[in-house]
Amino acid sequence: xxxxxxxxxxxxxxxxxxxxxxxxxxxxxxxxxxxxxxxxxxxxxxxxxxxxxxxxxxxxxxxxxxxxxxxxxxxxxxxxxxxxxxxxxxxxxxxxxxxxxxxxxxxxxxxxxxxxxxxxxxxxxxxxxxxxxxxxxxxxxxxxxxxxxxxxxxxxxxxxxxxxxxxxxxxxxxxxxxxxxxxxxxxxxxxxxxxxxxxxxxxxxxxxxxxxxxxxxxxxxxxxxxxxxxxxxxxxxxxxxxxxxxxxxxxxxxxxxxxxxxxxxxxxxxxxxxxxxxxxxxxxxxxxxxxxxxxxxxxxxxxxxxxxxxxxxxxxxxxxxxxxxxxxxxxxxxxxxxxxxxxxxxxxxxxxxxxxxxxxxxxxxxxxxxxxxxxxxxxxxxxxxxxxxxxxxxxxxxxxxxxxxxxxxxxxxxxxxxxxxxxxxxxxxxxxxxxxxxxxxxxxxxxxxxxxxxxxxxxxxxxxxxxxxxxxxxxxxxxxxxxxxxxxxx
Amino acid sequence: xxxxxxxxxxxxxxxxxxxxxxxxxxxxxxxxxxxxxxxxxxxxxxxxxxxxxxxxxxxxxxxxxxxxxxxxxxxxxxxxxxxxxxxxxxxxxxx
Numbered sequence: 001x002x003x004x005x006x007x008x009x010x011x012x013x014x015x016x017x018x019x020x021x022x023x024x025x026x027x028x029x030x031x032x033x034x035x036x037x038x039x040x041x042x043x044x045x046x047x048x049x050x051x052x053x054x055x056x057x058x059x060x061x062x063x064x065x066x067x068x069x070x071x072x073x074x075x076x077x078x079x080x081x082x083x084x085x086x087x088x089x090x091x092x093x094x095x096x097x098x099x100x101x102x103x104x105x106x107x108x109x110x111x112x113x114x115x116x117x118x119x120x121x122x123x124x125x126x127x128x129x130x131x132x133x134x135x136x137x138x139x140x141x142x143x144x145x146x147x148x149x150x151x152x153x154x155x156x157x158x159x160x161x162x163x164x165x166x167x168x169x170x171x172x173x174x175x176x177x178x179x180x181x182x183x184x185x186x187x188x189x190x191x192x193x194x195x196x197x198x199x200x201x202x203x204x205x206x207x208x209x210x211x212x213x214x215x216x217x218x219x220x221x222x223x224x225x226x227x228x229x230x231x232x233x234x235x236x237x238x239x240x241x242x243x244x245x246x247x248x249x250x251x252x253x254x255x256x257x258x259x260x261x262x263x264x265x266x267x268x269x270x271x272x273x274x275x276x277x278x279x280x281x282x283x284x285x286x287x288x289x290x291x292x293x294x295x296x297x298x299x300x301x302x303x304x305x306x307x308x309x310x311x312x313x314x315x316x317x318x319x320x321x322x323x324x325x326x327x328x329x330x331x332x333x334x335x336x337x338x339x340x341x342x343x344x345x346x347x348x349x350x351x352x353x354x355x356x357x358x359x360x361x362x363x364x365x366x367x368x369x370x371x372x373x374x375x376x377x378x379x380x381x382x383x384x385x386x387x388x389x390x391x392x393x394x395x396x397x398x399x400x401x402x403x404x405x406x407x408x409x410x411x412x413x414x415x416x417x418x419x420x421x422x423x424x425x426x427x428x429x430x431x432x433x434x435x436x437x438x439x440x441x442x443x444x445x446x447x448x449x450x451x452x453x454x455x456x457x458x459x460x461x462x463x464x465x466x467x468x469x470x471x472x473x474x475x476x477x478x479x480x481x482x483x484x485x486x487x488x489x490x
Numbered sequence: 491x492x493x494x495x496x497x498x499x500x501x502x503x504x505x506x507x508x509x510x511x512x513x514x515x516x517x518x519x520x521x522x523x524x525x526x527x528x529x530x531x532x533x534x535x536x537x538x539x540x541x542x543x544x545x546x547x548x549x550x551x552x553x554x555x556x557x558x559x560x561x562x563x564x565x566x567x568x569x570x571x572x573x574x575x576x577x578x579x580x581x582x583x584x585x
Contacts, residue, residue: 102565196546209544238551239544307528318505325506327578329569338581339506347508355507360521362505363496376531378541383534385542418523434545460546 002027003165004483007074007222010168014061014073021061021073024168025054025117028075032166035486038147041161043080043138044088045120050075053117060115070225072115077167079158080121081128082213083202084108091204092124092136092154095349097330105202106234107171107213114229122170123157126351127321128178128206130154131423134414135353142410143186144484146448149407152182155216159186162216163451163484169226170216175207176309177402177427179214180439184402184453187441189470189480190216191223194460195434196241198227199234207316208239210309210431219480220440220471224248227463243461251464252471257291259469262395266302267426273405279443279452280401283473287399290472295395299387304380305429306421311364311377312432318361324349356417381432388433392459397469400426402439402453426455436463440470441479451479496521 002010002024013019029047036042057073066072078084081091083101085108090096104112111118125135133141133156141156143149144164151160155172159182162170172179174192183190191214198213205211215226228249233242263284268277288294326332326345333344350358364373391398403426413420430437435457442454454473458466474480498518502509509517563576572579 097569097571099569102561102568194546195544196548235553239546239548241546241548301534304531304534307531310524311528311531322506326571327580328566330571332571334581336581338583341581342506343503343508346506347510350507352513355502355509355513356517356520358505358507359498359501359517360524363501363521363525366501366504373528375541376536378543379536379539380531380534381542382539383536385545417520418527421524432545 001165003031003168005168006218007071007168007225010074011070017061021054021057021117022051024073025050025075028167031164035164036166039142039144039160039164040139041122041141041157041164041166042077043090043092043121043123043157046087050117050119053119057115057117066115069115071111071229074116075168076111076116076118077120077122077158077161077170078108078118079155079170079172080124081173081204082107082171084118088121089204090121090138091128092126092138093349093351093354094137095324095331095346099329103202106199106236107230108202110229120161120167122155122161125154125156126354127204127317128154128173128175129317129353129357131177131181131420132413133157134410135351137351140410143407144486145187145450146407149409149450150185152185152407154178156182158216159183159188159190162186162188162218164486165483169218169222171213172216173203173211173213174431175210175313176431177424179216180402180427180437180453180455181424183216183439184455185407185451187451187479187482187484188216188218189220189223189438189440190214191227191438192430192436193227193231193463194436196239197243197436197461197463198230199232199237199240201234201236205320207313208320209316210313220467220474221249221252223438224252224467224471227467246464248463248467251468253468254472254475256469256472258293259397259465260293260295260395261287261469262295262297262391262398264297264299264302264398264400266299267400269404269425271404272401275445276401276403276405276452280454283442283454284399286473286476290476292469297391297395297398299391299429301380301383301387302429305384305432306425308377308380308384308432309428310360310421311373312381314357314361315365315374316361318358318365321354321358353417384429385433388429388435396465397462398457400455400457402426402455406445406450406452430457435460436466438466438470440474442477443479444482496525
């Protein structure tokens with residue numbers, strides 16, 4: 001089945017003209033028709049537009065191999081927070097109403113220029129605030145491995161769609177773990193690149209000093225391929241960094257001999273599930289076998305990361321989400337004066353978690369509290385970043401579990417925001433430090449069978465080494481090839 | 491300051507979010523809990539620590555001040571809840 005292939009497998013078949021892009025796209029659409037009623041990874045998708053793009057790709061493919069278009073005819077789906085011209089954009093929220101994007105995000109321009117079929121609006125926690133997709137105004141996405149469980153979040157739709165083979169790859173965004181955590185819980189590869197590696201023009205902003213776009217894929221090679229396409233400086237995003245873009249896929253040679261991997265002692269916490277710990281311990285042993293050197297390290301400020309994050313992220317969100325005021329787009333609740341119009345529109349349009357975070361962010365920035373909360377958090381952020389920079393003086397990458405447990409049940413944490421926040425404990429520091437991180441499948445729990453993710457954290461702009469390490473591990477295991485039990489006619 | 495002191499009604503007004511009385515009550519309790527957790531940052535000594543606003547220190551990213559193509563007028567108005575005569579329609583601001 002074509003929808004199950006990786007980018008490299010499908011690209012090879014397309015280049016040999018064994019199959020057409022239309023057949024590949026149709027195969028993904030068939031899978032969506034078959035399983036998405038159960039999984040609900042997509043908020044919507046425009047099948048006619050996707051097939052039209054596929055037919056255009058087929059016309060180019062007839063003319064022969066295009067080395068400049070490495071994604072020609074590959075179906076890639078997009079999280080509902082990234083603008084695709086002419087397609088709806090809701091950020092999983094009611095407040096955007098019938099919004100249709102007037103332009104393409106830079107990452108979408110890049111995907112299209114590389115020949116990809118860009119389709120679908122993938123479900124997410126409202127404005128990327130959440131760890132389960134339960135905060136979506138369009139219903140919860142289900143984990144393909146067990147539909148009574150959450151797929152993770154906020155990019156839960158992006159992870160579930162790749163795991164359920166509804167697309168070949170997808171894009172998500174990661175502010176505190178929103179790519180790596182759902183990738184771990186759904187059993188796919190999720191990469192959060194270094195802050196500044198990928199332009200965020202056309203990504204609806206949540207927390208501007210933390211947000212990054214990244215790919216969800218079925219293996220590490222595809223992650224490297226997509227990173228190569230998406231990376232680079234963009235004059236429309238002044239935080240994108242003018243660093244050269246190496247050939248990430250070409251660097252995957254399987255040789256990690258002599259690389260040093262740090263094991264932070266602070267990550268072996270009480271709440272760590274024994275099965276998750278066993279899977280990560282086995283992965284560390286595998287790395288030793290592959291010739292890597294394992295070193296115990298310390299990241300002493302780990303315990304302060306969640307608190308720091310929930311000050312900085314909410315403060316930035318309170319400013320960024322001020323633009324949803326009912327004036328220029330989306331929902332409007334009419335009122336006799338502007339202040340009342342804003343308040344009523346925002347009160348009606350935002351969901352509970354978004355309100356909670358905007359109010360918390362407004363509070364920590366408000367007069368009299370700024371120094372005690374926001375400024376202090378920014379200083380602690382320096383300490384957290386320094387922990388990592390110091391560790392990277394002696395190690396090439398850091399290895400941890402991606403999440404403390406496998407996927408939890410729908411409803412388990414939705415009434416306790418703090419409990420939900422603490423499920424991001426292993427992924428949050430990476431965004432605060434601005435480094436890169438990837439989650440790769442490293443095993444399963446026993447009963448029920450649920451995916452476990454291994455997180456690798458790399459130096460700023462250290463994606464080559466990071467992906468080399470992830471790829472070398474993946475080559476020695478078959479975890480990433482296991483498929484969820486969706487069954488025929490699921 | 492004690493964490494539980496948050497005046498939800500006032501902060502929601504600053505944030506321009508209308509809350510129902512039920513929402514106010516629920517948020518007050520939840521935010522009290524979250525702020526209580528956040529208090530742990532006070533354990534750390536941050537004297538002489540510089541704040542980090544951005545992880546990648548980029549300064550003075552500028553471009554030349556030239557006219558460039560931008561979003562067409564009709565595209566900018568297309569998603570407006572109310573528009574007329576090429577403008578966004580808003581409630582009266584000045585009496």
